[in-house]
Amino acid sequence: MALEQVVKPSDFATEVHNDWCPGCGDFGILRTIQMALAELRMEPHRVTIVSGIGCSAKTIHYVKTYGVHTLHGRALPYAAGVKLANPQLKVLCLSGDGDGLGIGGGHFVNAGRRNLDMLYVIHDNGVYGLTKGQASPTLKLGVQTKSLAHPNINDAVNPIWLALAAGATWVGRGYSYDIKHLVSLLKQGIEHKGYAFLDVLQPCPTYNDINTKEWYGGEDRKDANSGRPLPRVYKLEDEGFDPVVHEPLEIEKKATQALEKALEWGDRIPIGVFFKNEHVPTFEERILQRVPTYMDNPPALQSIAGPNGEPRTDLTRLVQRMTFKGE
Amino acid sequence: MAATQVNDLSWLIGGPQGSGVDSSANVFARACAAGGLHVFGKREFYSNIMGEHSYFALRAHTNLVRSHIDAVNLLATFEAETLFRHARAVTDDGAIVYDPSLGKTRLSDIPTIEKRLRAELQTYLISHGVGETLDDMLAASKQRGVALVPIPFKDLLEQIADEFQIDQLSKISRVVNMLAVGASFGILRFDFAMMRASLEDVFRAKAKVVSMNAAGAQKAYDLASSLVPEFRYRLERVPRKEPRLFLTGSQATALGKLYAGMRFQTYYPITPASDESEFLEENEILDLNGHGLVPEAETLKEKAASMLVVQTEDEIAAVTMATGAALTGARSATATSGPGFSLMMEGIGWASINEVPLVITLYQRAGPSTGMPTRHEQGDLRFALHAGHGESPRIVLASGDFEECVRDGFLSFNFAERYQMPVIHLVDKALANSYATIAPPDLSDLRIDRGLVANGNNGYSKDNPYKRFDLGNGPVSARALLGQEGTIFWNTGDEHDEMGHITEDPGLRNAMMEKRFAKLDLAAQEIPQDVKLKYFGPKDAGTVIVSWGSTKGALLDALDRLWAEGAKIGYLHVRLINPFPSTEVLAFLAKARRRIAVEMNFGAQLASVVREHTGVAMTHFILKYNGRPMSNTELYEALRSVVKGKAPKRTVLTRGA
Numbered sequence: 013m014a015l016e017q018v019v020k021p022s023d024f025a026t027e028v029h030n031d032w033c034p035g036c037g038d039f040g041i042l043r044t045i046q047m048a049l050a051e052l053r054m055e056p057h058r059v060t061i062v063s064g065i066g067c068s069a070k071t072i073h074y075v076k077t078y079g080v081h082t083l084h085g086r087a088l089p090y091a092a093g094v095k096l097a098n099p100q101l102k103v104l105c106l107s108g109d110g111d112g113l114g115i116g117g118g119h120f121v122n123a124g125r126r127n128l129d130m131l132y133v134i135h136d137n138g139v140y141g142l143t144k145g146q147a148s149p150t151l152k153l154g155v156q157t158k159s160l161a162h163p164n165i166n167d168a169v170n171p172i173w174l175a176l177a178a179g180a181t182w183v184g185r186g187y188s189y190d191i192k193h194l195v196s197l198l199k200q201g202i203e204h205k206g207y208a209f210l211d212v213l214q215p216c217p218t219y220n221d222i223n224t225k226e227w228y229g230g231e232d233r234k235d236a237n238s239g240r241p242l243p244r245v246y247k248l249e250d251e252g253f254d255p256v257v258h259e260p261l262e263i264e265k266k267a268t269q270a271l272e273k274a275l276e277w278g279d280r281i282p283i284g285v286f287f288k289n290e291h292v293p294t295f296e297e298r299i300l301q302r303v304p305t306y307m308d309n310p311p312a313l314q315s316i317a318g319p320n321g322e323p324r325t326d327l328t329r330l331v332q333r334m335t336f337k338g339e
Numbered sequence: 340m341a342a343t344q345v346n347d348l349s350w351l352i353g354g355p356q357g358s359g360v361d362s363s364a365n366v367f368a369r370a371c372a373a374g375g376l377h378v379f380g381k382r383e384f385y386s387n388i389m390g391e392h393s394y395f396a397l398r399a400h401t402n403l404v405r406s407h408i409d410a411v412n413l414l415a416t417f418e419a420e421t422l423f424r425h426a427r428a429v430t431d432d433g434a435i436v437y438d439p440s441l442g443k444t445r446l447s448d449i450p451t452i453e454k455r456l457r458a459e460l461q462t463y464l465i466s467h468g469v470g471e472t473l474d475d476m477l478a479a480s481k482q483r484g485v486a487l488v489p490i491p492f493k494d495l496l497e498q499i500a501d502e503f504q505i506d507q508l509s510k511i512s513r514v515v516n517m518l519a520v521g522a523s524f525g526i527l528r529f530d531f532a533m534m535r536a537s538l539e540d541v542f543r544a545k546a547k548v549v550s551m552n553a554a555g556a557q558k559a560y561d562l563a564s565s566l567v568p569e570f571r572y573r574l575e576r577v578p579r580k581e582p583r584l585f586l587t588g589s590q591a592t593a594l595g596k597l598y599a600g601m602r603f604q605t606y607y608p609i610t611p612a613s614d615e616s617e618f619l620e621e622n623e624i625l626d627l628n629g630h631g632l633v634p635e636a637e638t639l640k641e642k643a644a645s646m647l648v649v650q651t652e653d654e655i656a657a658v659t660m661a662t663g664a665a666l667t668g669a670r671s672a673t674a675t676s677g678p679g680f681s682l683m684m685e686g687i688g689w690a691s692i693n694e695v696p697l698v699i700t701l702y703q704r705a706g707p708s709t710g711m712p713t714r715h716e717q718g719d720l721r722f723a724l725h726a727g728h729g730e731s732p733r734i735v736l737a738s739g740d741f742e743e744c745v746r747d748g749f750l751s752f753n754f755a756e757r758y759q760m761p762v763i764h765l766v767d768k769a770l771a772n773s774y775a776t777i778a779p780p781d782l783s784d785l786r787i788d789r790g791l792v793a794n795g796n797n798g799y800s801k802d803n804p805y806k807r808f809d810l811g812n813g814p815v816s817a818r819a820l821l822g823q824e825g826t827i828f829w830n831t832g833d834e835h836d837e838m839g840h841i842t843e844d845p846g847l848r849n850a851m852m853e854k855r856f857a858k859l860d861l862a863a864q865e866i867p868q869d870v871k872l873k874y875f876g877p878k879d880a881g882t883v884i885v886s887w888g889s890t891k892g893a894l895l896d897a898l899d900r901l902w903a904e905g906a907k908i909g910y911l912h913v914r915l916i917n918p919f920p921s922t923e924v925l926a927f928l929a930k931a932r933r934r935i936a937v938e939m940n941f942g943a944q945l946a947s948v949v950r951e952h953t954g955v956a957m958t959h960f961i962l963k964y965n966g967r968p969m970s971n972t973e974l975y976e977a978l979r980s981v982v983k984g985k986a987p988k989r990t991v992l993t994r995g996a
Binding site for chain 1: 373584586599603627645647653663664749787789820822828829830840
């Protein structure tokens with residue numbers, strides 16, 4: 013479904029006024045989504061982006077593809093419905109961290125069990141921005157961002173661990189200010205065969221005054237000699253990390269190293285691909301085992317009525333088993 | 340002895356859950372149906388896997404049966420609890436099939452009988468001057484003339500074990516169910532060949548199981564018929580030319596939805612809604628007939644139809660996933676019951692504001708909260724009307740019998756697509772779990788109406804873009820599907836502009852609210868009167884019943900008796916609850932001197948809706964909320980009191996075990 017001609021990121025832009033705060037990490041994610049779709053030469057109408065509620069969820073209005081801005085926490089099941097009914101579509105799903113890991117936590121876990129072929133991106137900034145800065149499920153214990161009355165009394169969930177435990181077959185983490193790297197991750201996630209989860213670290217300049225752009229960039233800890241900041245974020249691939257499960261026996265080893273890496277936080281924060289395993293059948297493949305025509309003739313594309321509305325479904329075989337014939 | 344009563348029987352079988360009572364009732368009913376009789380079966384069970392009491396009350400008749408009655412003519416069981424619970428319901432001229440080895444069982448030995456019932460039974464036994472064993476209970480029945488039919492189940496099982504060389508009796512313990520059925524047919528003198536045919540039908544592939552059960556049943560049949568040489572009730576074969584359907588309300592609803600072209604359904608396990616989804620899942624590969632579709636005939640054979648049933652992680656996922664699927668153009672639904680429906684509220688509002696054709700089949704059960712999960716109620720009418728915050732249009736349809744289940748299952752999708760809004764199809768536990776024979780409904784009038792759909796070639800361009808919520812062409816805007824070329828749109832749960840983007844503009848807000856609600860007015864104008872409601876009885880009746888849903892069966896059966904007695908009483912059965920057919924309803928009620936609400940709920944919910952829309956108040960209420968459907972017996976009695984001017988304003992029905 014890729015287009016022949018060159019596609020520009022601006023082909024995926026709408027004219028809708030963008031009302032995010034200046035400096036919001038969401039801008040980086042929006043831009044990289046448009047870049048990734050353009051680089052993959054996607055036809056806009058073949059893509060559906062589904063989002064939940066919150067600042068992150070507004071993204072769909074700024075992208076010129078089919079966009080479905082849904083309910084708080086429910087982006088995943090809406091997206092699953094779209095994908096299952098028409099598996100020929102490319103489906104991207106976007107949530108915030110409160111959206112996807114708090115109110116939508118149950119769906120996060122269950123999406124992993126299915127391994128539907130789609131990418132799920134969490135805009136991860138540690139706060140509930142649109143409701144003015146409450147602590148989200150990824151804010152660490154004891155951290156007090158500026159609108160909190162007290163230091164955070166809850167500990168943080170680890171999205172990478174959770175995704176691995178749930179069964180995501182591609183798990184990555186990006187940083188919204190590293191555009192080039194994030195585009196590459198988005199493309200890999202989109203092209204992964206199965207359920208891909210991408211955690212995107214993203215400053216909230218308005219409400220998260222702890223995990224700021226400067227903090228991620230290491231502005232507070234400059235190299236004594238050069239005077240240059242020592243960024244906290246580093247790339248897994250730069251250190252020779254191989255996330256790929258090359259054969260099924262490696263799963264334990266690869267999952268363990270991913271879990272170990274995902275524990276790093278503070279002075280060193282890894283981004284990149286943590287885990288990739290294409291040895292698990294996708295949900296679509298599992299359906300195909302039962303319904304051989306599923307991919308060619310999925311629910312959305314079936315013709316159900318004749319030219320004058322005649323129902324085409326034939327119940328004869330079904331009803332036979334419930335029928336007592338006359339004598 | 341009174342005259343023999345042929346083909347008018349009320350039969351009951353009971354036993355602990357998980358012991359095979361379901362299949363014995365199924366075999367009994369199918370044997371009757373094979374013999375040309377009509378049957379209606381009511382299933383009652385606890386929220387429990389194993390051990391609690393369950394029973395089937397089944398009526399067999401020459402003519403169509405639509406409800407159960409209180410009396411039991413023949414009670415069959417192989418265990419004690421059923422006898423303690425139901426022996427009192429057996430008519431004086433009836434019979435009880437039982438296991439004589441259980442005679443010494445005491446009432447207090449049965450932990451599953453509730454305290455209140457135990458006390459009531461103790462009082463009953465004392466008043467009959469007997470002790471509290473099963474033999475005493477039976478003696479009290481015998482005093483009334485009830486025939487006792489002792490069947491030594493264990494001896495018969497041992498004979499079967501010998502014959503079929505089964506080493507352990509426990510391996511064939513379930514055969515006792517068929518012994519009870521066989522004994523029943525022996526007493527009733529019904530053609531045993533029908534039972535054999537029924538066993539073959541039910542146990543299909545398992546030839547040995549069929550022979551074993553048939554052999555056992557035959558022995559019980561012979562023994563019982565010799566023990567009761569004369570019995571007032573008889574079942575005889577009725578020659579019949581026309582075919583009959585034998586199905587449950589869940590299946591009827593599923594058939595209607597499939598015929599409508601539903602291709603996607605979600606569910607989360609819940610009683611009593613899951614049965615429908617499981618039935619659909621078993622039948623996910625569908626046939627197409629392609630009549631009148633010559634050009635496509637070739638591809639049809641290659642691409643057979645199928646539907647996808649998805650079990651979700653919760654009902655929130657069920658409603659939202661079904662909505663996502665509906666956006667792609669697949670006819671899509673979810674089915675649930677009260678607690679699950681409670682979780683769907685926000686999703687229903689989203690579908691309504693985004694004008695998504697979504698069907699929700701709501702199997703009502705006794706609430707609130709967990710309530711009585713396996714018991715019946717029509718308690719969700721108000722809830723279905725108002726579910727969700729804010730004001731969100733939806734269509735609410737309520738089915739009263741199996742044919743309406745089929746038709747409304749079908750029509751729900753037409754209405755959802757034509758008016759681009761959620762449709763809540765109300766059914767209930769009584770319909771879902773009852774089974775009956777009916778004449779196959781004639782569905783030849785049904786046509787699929789997909790409403791106004793935007794195709795990619797409608798001439799949309801950069802200067803004339805597709806607008807999902809176009810305000811320029813009446814309340815219904817052309818609906819595009821995800822994935823179509825040329826019709827990109829956006830959805831949001833926020834108020835939106837014509838493109839589907841967020842807006843808080845006061846003018847647009849008004850326009851969108853008005854657009855959405857104008858679709859309801861359109862529906863009220865367009866939906867035919869015979870879908871909205873149906874009136875039964877004399878036109879000039881001074882007494883008119885207003886009811887909805889599955890009370891229909893018991894009402895029509897009770898009314899047949901009242902009409903035969905000359906009562907001038909009419910019955911207005913309302914099927915379209917929203918938009919409410921105010922003018923039509925008012926026309927039937929305006930002149931009625933007595934107006935009776937008959938509903939399976941505490942608050943007379945439809946009566947209040949009628950009053951809200953027409954200003955007409957009911958003069959009498961016949962209500963029930965103990966979890967058991969209305970019997971036509973109690974309904975007949977209550978209605979007769981009203982007709983005779985002897986009824987209080989509010990009558991609460993209380994029967995049912």
